[in-house]
Amino acid sequence: MKSEENKVVKNTEQQNAPSLKEILKAEEAELKAKQKAEKLKKKQKVAYDINGKVIPDLNVKHVRGIESKKSWYGFYFVLPWIIGMVLFFIIPLINSLRYSFANVIPEEGYMQLDWVGLEHYVYLFKKDENFTTNLLGAVGDFFTSMPIVVIVSLILALILNSNFKGKTLFRGIFFVPVIVATGVVMMHLTDPFGGFGAIVQLSSSVTEDAYSAVGTSGGMDFTELLNSLELPTDITAWLSSMITDIFNTIWTCGIPVVLFIAGLQTIPAQLYEASKVEGATKWEEFWYITLPSIGQTLLLVIIFTLIELLTQTSNPVINQAYALINNTEYGISSAMLWVFFAIIGAIIGIVIFIYSKLCLKRWE
Amino acid sequence: MSTKEIQLKKTVPALNKHKVKEKATGLVVSIFRYVLLIAISYIILYPLFALISFSIQSKADILDSSVTWIPRAPTFETYKVAWEYLDYGNSFLNTILIGMVSAALEIFSCAVAAYGFARFKFKGRGLLFGLVLLTAIVPVQILVIPQFLNYRYFNLGYLIDLINLIPGVNIPFLDLSDSPFTFWLPSLFGVGLRSGLFIFIYRQFFMGLPKELEEASWIDGCNPLMTFVRVVIPSSGVVFLTVSIFAIIWHCNEYYQSVIYFSETFPLSVMLAGVRDSLWHTGVLDMYLAPYVSAACLMFIAPVLILYLFLQKKFIQSIDRVGIVG
Structure with missing residues (x-):
């Protein structure tokens, strides 16, 4: 009996086998057709409801916004x-x-x-010793002070953006550098040459005073303190240069702080309320809400700081170029500024590239 | 006792403990905040106070090492000398004529361009906006020499060259150097001092404005320009204030271009840059220079600082509301 039954089954299988394949093929074909149809639908950008009827898209088809209407007016x-x-x-x-x-x-x-072809460029790199050292100095200065400026101004903006007594007063004070810093006054204040030594001493004594005000080292020589920590000499040098530069750093922070505050204001308050309900700490709040929301502002600040630092009055390359202009050596000075601009452009390009790859994508 | 009351008794002390902890951390945070803010305010205000202190020191005070902040024999002679060396009256008027007029032009021309970028999707918008960013990035120093020649022999954008191609016609080029046109013209077209940044800020703001208002005015028959003037400008006072303050300040402080373009009528910034050298050449000893230069610096800052003090509250509020997203 059993063998008979098996045979029957086999027979039926054999009989059905081609038909099954056909069915499968047919199904595949159907699937493909469906997929094609879906693709077409997507291409047409027309919305369908569950029954497959076309939903009239109000935004795109019928009622146009100003943006597309008479766009040539723009x-x-x-x-x-x-x-x-x-x-x-x-x-x-x-x-x-x-x-x-x-x-x-x-x-x-x-x-x-x-026309002299590339002569000026060759001259700059091979014969003019000042240029390469100035260039490296300018770029090096920039790489050490840019992160500090960005971080300090972000912290200041976060503080000034929170609610506390005397907020308006402190904001008023913090915007003073915006007014004074971008100009000739700054040039006088930090001029290291000639008869204006008093104010230069002032800018270095202000740092010492600031330390005694904060109370980290009352009257003590800060570099000595650093040396006693027995850190690697590179780090010690970097730290002490940072500290003596605190005056410049704080004064460069003016506009970045303004930009950051403006950016922070755009974060909707609901996000913070939601995170409070979820029980997030302040630290998590900063990393998961604040920073991602001001990603674009951060990029703007980085680029602004970059331009600001590299075109400062104290920049050695630009000073050198201006001296050449005064000697009517327009060719060499143009070449010099173009090399400098190419480097700025390259740095900006790399910064934008890395930033958008690493940060902006992840935050979205 | 009902179960509810028991539950309440249990939870209340727990809540209090939590609150106490929160209060303690809050206190620490606020103390830290004030210390930091005061320290940094000190760094910011120190130079200003020092300038004031220096500016009223007499020669005796400079030699007297016991004088640090408050001079024994304060003198206002320094201001008088600084006024003369800055030629303050004339150069202040020049700054107003050159800087303020072009700031005003720039405030509007940039807004117009930014509105075009923000609201209309015309062909090549992306490329053109890329160029806006390029104008913001390129350092002004690179353009200064060709720009100067452009103004010295101004040919109306090669228009005069074209006319001169006609035989027998020979129109001389215009000499715009040493005239306020050097700043007025680019500002009029929205490519003046830091215009790229201004267009960027305006664009971000306009993109955030609700479209409905403008659509309504379109339906009512206003053309886009009238819509811009009557609907958009009145509702964006905030961004106009922010940009105005920046434009005014930066035009006041502008030095790099002025020093190249001008040969006789100098704005205040150029005079200030040269004040130390001109004092030195008249035989003032190095050690006595600081008071005069401090006085000159203060006289330079004063107008902007006074303006800022008046607008400060509005400016700070406006920054809250502009919202530069980037």
């Missing part, structure tokens, strides 16, 4: 800027690039250019 708004940009930005930029490849002799109405 062109008229931007047109004056485009004219200005070409006249006062693009043309001078290209001209200065041309100057960097030539000996420039000012003539009535135009510049006489004697």
Whole structure:
């Protein structure tokens, strides 16, 4: 009996086998067709409801926002800027690039250019010893002070953004550098040469005084204290340079603090309320809500600080270029500034690239 | 006793303990906060106070090592000398004429461009906005020399060159150097001092404005320009205030371009930069220079500082509400 039954089963299987395959094939074909249809639907960007009927998309199809309606109007708004940009930005930029490849002799109405190819650039890197040291100094200074400026201004902004008594007073004080720092006054305050030594001493004595005010080392020499810690000499040197630089650092923080506060204000309060309900600590709140929400502001601050630090009045490269301009050596000074600008551009590019890869993506 | 009351008795002390702990940490945090803020305020205000103290020291006070803050024989002679060397009246007027006018122009031209970038999706918008950022990044020093020539022999964007191609016609180039046009023209077109940053700030703000108001004014028949003037500008006073303050301050402090463009009519910043050297050349000894320079610095800061004191509250509030997202 059993064998008979088996046979029957086998028979039926054999009979059904091709048909099963066919069914499978048919199913596959159906699936593919469905997928195709879905893809088409996606391409058309039309929404379907459960029954497969088209939902009229109010936003896209029928009622248009101003953004897309008569979008060419935007062109008229931007047109004056485009004219200005070409006249006062693009043309001078290209001209200065041309100057960097030539000996420039000012003539009535135009510049006489004697093309020398890459000579200026070769000169800068091979013969002009000051330039490479100045350049490395400027870039090195930037890399040590940029993180400090960003971190300090973020901390200050967080403090000034919280609620406490005297908030307006402190904010008022903290914006003073915004007014004074970006200018000639700063040049006088930090001028290391000549008869204005008194105020220079002032900027170094202010740091000492600040320490005695905070109480970390009352009147004690700070570098001695650092040396007694027996850290590696590199770290000690870096720390002490940081400390003597505190005056400059704090004064560069003005505008970053303003930008950070503006960014912090845009974080919706509901996020913090939700995190309180979930029982998050302040530390977690900072890492999971505050920092991701101001990711873009942080990038803006980094780029702003970068430009600010690299084009400061005290920057040795720019001083050197200005001295050359005064000697009417326009060609070399243009080449110098272009090398400098290329380096700034490269740094900005790398910073944006790394930042968006590492931080912005993760925070989204 | 009901069970509820027992539960309450149990939970109340626990809550109190928690509260006490919270209060203690709160106290520590606030003490730390004030110490930090006061220390940093000290660093910020120190130079200002020192400038004031220096500026009223007489020669005797400088030699007297016991004088640190308050001079024994205060003198206001320094201000008089600094006024003369700065040529304060004239150079202040120059700063107003050059800086303030172009700040005013810039405030509006940047807003117009930013509105175009924020509200309309025209072709090439991304590329053009990239160029806005480029104008913000390129250091101004790189452009200064070609810019100067551009103004010295101004050809209306090669228009005069084109006209001169006609045989027999020879129009001379305009000499705009040493005139306020050097700052007015770029500001008028929205490519002035730090315009890139301003356009950026404006754009962020305009993008955050609700569209409905503008749509309503469109439906009522306003064209986009009228909508901008009548609807957008009145509702964005905050961002205008922020940008105005920055524009005014930066134009006052502008030095790098002015020193190249101007040869006779100097703004205050250029005069201040040269004040130490000109004093030194008239034979003032190095050690006596500081009071005069301090006085000059204070006279330079004063107008902006007074303006800031008046606008301070509004400015701080406006920063809260501008919201630069980036």
